[in-house]
Amino acid sequence: MTTEGAAAPLGPLSERVVEALGALGGRLEREPFEVRVVLPARVIVDAVRTARAAGFDLLSDVFAIDWLRYPGHQGPRFSVDYNLYSIEHGERLFLRVDVDEDEPVPSITGAWKAATFLEREVYDMFGLRFSGHPDLRKIHTPEDLEGHPLRKDFPLGETPTLFNDGRFLDPAAFRAGMIGASGGLTGWVGGARKGVVAEQVDPAPAAPRPGATRGDEGER
Amino acid sequence: MTVKPAGYQAVTLSEERTGDFETKLMRINVGPQHPSTHGVLRLVVDLDGERIARISPVIGYLHTGFEKTMEHRTYQQVVTYSNRMDYVHSFGHDLAYVLSAEQLMAARVPERAQRIRVILTELNRIASHLVFFGTGILDMGALTLFFYTMREREQLLDIFESVTGVRMNFGYFRVGGLYQDVPESFEHDVRAFIRSFPKMLDQYSALFAKNDIFVNRTTGVGVIPAERALEDGLTGPSLRASGVPLDFRKAQPYSGYEDYDFDVPVSTAGDAHARFEVRFQEMRESLKIVEQALDRLEPGPVRDPDRRISLPPRSELETSMEAVIFHFKLVTEGFHPPRGSAYVATESARGELGYYLVSDGGSMPYRVKVRVPSLVNLQSLESACVGGLFADMVVNIATMDPVMGDVDK
Numbered sequence: 001m002t003t004e005g006a007a008a009p010l011g012p013l014s015e016r017v018v019e020a021l022g023a024l025g026g027r028l029e030r031e032p033f034e035v036r037v038v039l040p041a042r043v044i045v046d047a048v049r050t051a052r053a054a055g056f057d058l059l060s061d062v063f064a065i066d067w068l069r070y071p072g073h074q075g076p077r078f079s080v081d082y083n084l085y086s087i088e089h090g091e092r093l094f095l096r097v098d099v100d101e102d103e104p105v106p107s108i109t110g111a112w113k114a115a116t117f118l119e120r121e122v123y124d125m126f127g128l129r130f131s132g133h134p135d136l137r138k139i140h141t142p143e144d145l146e147g148h149p150l151r152k153d154f155p156l157g158e159t160p161t162l163f164n165d166g167r168f169l170d171p172a173a174f175r176a177g178m179i180g181a182s183g184g185l186t187g188w189v190g191g192a193r194k195g196v197v198a199e200q201v202d203p204a205p206a207a208p209r210p211g212a213t214r215g216d217e218g219e220r
Numbered sequence: 221m222t223v224k225p226a227g228y229q230a231v232t233l234s235e236e237r238t239g240d241f242e243t244k245l246m247r248i249n250v251g252p253q254h255p256s257t258h259g260v261l262r263l264v265v266d267l268d269g270e271r272i273a274r275i276s277p278v279i280g281y282l283h284t285g286f287e288k289t290m291e292h293r294t295y296q297q298v299v300t301y302s303n304r305m306d307y308v309h310s311f312g313h314d315l316a317y318v319l320s321a322e323q324l325m326a327a328r329v330p331e332r333a334q335r336i337r338v339i340l341t342e343l344n345r346i347a348s349h350l351v352f353f354g355t356g357i358l359d360m361g362a363l364t365l366f367f368y369t370m371r372e373r374e375q376l377l378d379i380f381e382s383v384t385g386v387r388m389n390f391g392y393f394r395v396g397g398l399y400q401d402v403p404e405s406f407e408h409d410v411r412a413f414i415r416s417f418p419k420m421l422d423q424y425s426a427l428f429a430k431n432d433i434f435v436n437r438t439t440g441v442g443v444i445p446a447e448r449a450l451e452d453g454l455t456g457p458s459l460r461a462s463g464v465p466l467d468f469r470k471a472q473p474y475s476g477y478e479d480y481d482f483d484v485p486v487s488t489a490g491d492a493h494a495r496f497e498v499r500f501q502e503m504r505e506s507l508k509i510v511e512q513a514l515d516r517l518e519p520g521p522v523r524d525p526d527r528r529i530s531l532p533p534r535s536e537l538e539t540s541m542e543a544v545i546f547h548f549k550l551v552t553e554g555f556h557p558p559r560g561s562a563y564v565a566t567e568s569a570r571g572e573l574g575y576y577l578v579s580d581g582g583s584m585p586y587r588v589k590v591r592v593p594s595l596v597n598l599q600s601l602e603s604a605c606v607g608g609l610f611a612d613m614v615v616n617i618a619t620m621d622p623v624m625g626d627v628d629k
Contacts, residue, residue, distance in 0.1 A: 033562045034562075060591055065589075081576075090472060112451065114451065117596065117599055121595075
């Protein structure tokens with residue numbers, strides 16, 4: 001996070017809010033294109049309330065960044081960013097809290113309902129827990145997917161996956177199927193497609209149960 | 221009797237039900253495969269008689285992991301993925317992405333490229349609103365308008381096809397400009413559309429805006445007051461229908477929108493009818509922008525001449541070794557923006573759309589976070605539906621105009 005060149009301008013509203021957040025322990029970071037206040041996690045709800053009362057009336061976004069592979073990064077592994085916008089003043093302000101993996105972040109849903117889905121998304125994608133969130137469930141990924149896909153150590157295309165209906169996706173077999181080295185999941189081996197059923201290398205995977213979808217939300 | 225599930229406010233049942241009767245809410249599942257949900261949106265609805273006591277969207281059926289994929293593609297390759305999220309307003313997503321990437325790279329986009337981008341994005345906004353109108357009114361049981369709007373959309377898709385070669389998922393914008401210049405027929409085709417479309421809008425207006433059935437079906441339905449809309453994070457035409465005049469084309473102009481003279485239609489009613497009306501007016505405003513941009517379209521380059529970003533012209537590759545090296549580097553590796561982050565908010569057909577890019581100095585983005593409007597807007601469904609009739613839920617979903625690819629990413 002270098003700050004080369006000119007820093008983003010600090011509008012009058014942002015200036016006031018940054019000063020107020022300074023009292024909460026906020027540290028101003030000015031990057032070329034964004035104004036950001038880094039805060040301790042425990043004050044984030046107060047900080048959001050302060051900014052909202054001062055005039056930042058739109059919560060655009062809540063998202064996380066996994067700094068695991070960022071060259072030269074020091075400090076906690078994750079950061080959670082809050083993207084605020086003031087409609088009247090046309091200013092944008094980012095709030096950031098740095099957190100470690102097992103450190104819960106106070107949920108701002110009490111201060112701003114718009115964060116409900118966004119915090120669920122962060123929870124789903126990064127596995128960060130939000131304390132006080134009324135409905136912290138996965139939002140995008142299937143119920144039976146283990147792990148949090150947007151973490152930097154989440155392997156791409158290498159996840160053994162066990163589906164609800166008992167089908168098991170083994171990465172090695174899947175890859176072999178993809179490159180035509182074995183029948184894989186589809187039973188197709190390159191060059192033997194037309195009417196010829198290729199020899200199954202793996203035991204035939206159980207056929208998907210018709211109508212089997214995701215976990216039943218009705219039970220929760 | 222009150223019901224207190226996690227995450228929702230308590231719902232008090234209507235008066236006639238309190239008495240000796242003990243009544244229960246009825247839980248109904250809608251979707252994910254249902255025509256009125258515009259894709260694969262599933263809703264778990266709790267009904268108190270005909271009224272909705274609670275509504276809970278279940279999403280993720282179309283989750284594709286775009287953000288993760290983008291982190292493993294070079295900056296130029298990401299354009300292939302960005303437009304696949306909101307497949308109805310593809311150019312909007314492409315534009316939002318390239319703007320953020322250009323901010324990181326400090327690219328200078330030639331004026332002609334900016335104008336063409338604006339023309340295509342606005343035409344695409346019209347096409348998106350046409351889908352909204354056709355399907356939205358289809359959901360209410362009126363079939364005719366769907367054929368009308370699809371007819372005009374066809375004309376637009378033909379223009380897009382002549383420019384980009386495809387009718388969906390364009391991938392035509394590049395970081396630093398455009399893939400190539402528009403064909404010669406472009407100006408003629410767009411002018412023909414500008415001439416014919418206002419008449420069509422008048423026809424639509426006669427078909428539905430003055431239609432009693434439609435007006436009664438939508439007026440007062442799904443009212444979202446302005447404070448409630450901001451609490452839910454609603455943006456775009458739906459927010460403007462609630463009386464908040466936020467349009468990022470005006471508020472934080474990008475791509476030269478400050479040059480064009482257009483209005484931002486706002487309504488204060490906040491109901492389904494206002495959401496229709498605002499989008500209807502927006503189509504006329506978009507047409508104004510397209511016309512102005514086309515008038516000012518001058519010949520010129522469509523790519524940043526900077527060799528760090530753009531491929532050298534084909535003719536140079538035969539004579540210049542240096543050009544070959546740049547070409548090789550860009551194709552095999554891509555360019556390397558300096559460390560830092562960028563976010564440019566744009567106004568998509570659905571609301572605030574922006575790509576938050578984090579660069580670690582490599583040739584692929586370290587983190588891509590897409591601020592998709594549809595996902596956040598979907599939270600307003602609760603504000604619009606709770607307390608209303610179950611039959612009005614369909615109207616409310618239609619007027620929120622969610623595109624599920626945009627919701628699930």
